[in-house]
């Protein structure tokens with residue numbers, strides 16, 4: 374009985390992993406291959422310090438499916454990370470952002486990003502050029518978008534009231550592209566509408582991303598327009 378149960382668990386995990394893998398999107402075919410050598414990049418195998426739970430296995434399978442696609446994306450992006458990030462919320466100036474990087478949050482967590490407050494429905498634009506890597510409501514922040522930018526840096530936008538029409542994984546974006554609209558989705562329920570904006574540097578050795586504070590790189594869009 375026990376082994377049959379275990380086998381069923383394995384099969385369910387396998388089926389779920391395959392479904393997840395099939396759902397991940399490759400970048401659009403017309404995107405220029407800038408660094409084809411990166412297509413050979415292989416990420417290290419994941420290891421477990423103790424046997425994972427079913428939920429952990431599923432989450433890992435989902436992440437692995439995205440990691441398998443990483444080289445396809447990285448090969449189409451410039452090597453040097455962006456040094457300037459355009460304010461992602463329309464009508465807000467950088468000086469209006471209260472710096473909450475690293476601020477304590479519930480459960481021993483720290484705030485790994487910046488919150489940009491604006492009326493519900495305000496357009497959210499990409500802070501950089503890049504490729505839409507993931508569009509998902511699975512995030513703690515609810516509806517969200519992960520954009521992969523130059524140097525493999527991940528930019529994370531969440532709490533959307535709605536996604537922009539036509540937004541899809543694999544598409545190229547510029548700082549003009551609307552990703553979605555400010556809201557209170559996910560764990561922002563009960564707070565004033567805002568965008569949570571996160572940035573994660575990429576380490577090609579480990580294929581891991583590490584959060585950094587995007588605020589020092591953020592500039593007003595009026596500043597960009599006058600350049």
Ligand SMILES: [Zn+2]
Pocket residue numbers: 484486487488568569570
């Ligand atoms: Zn936040």
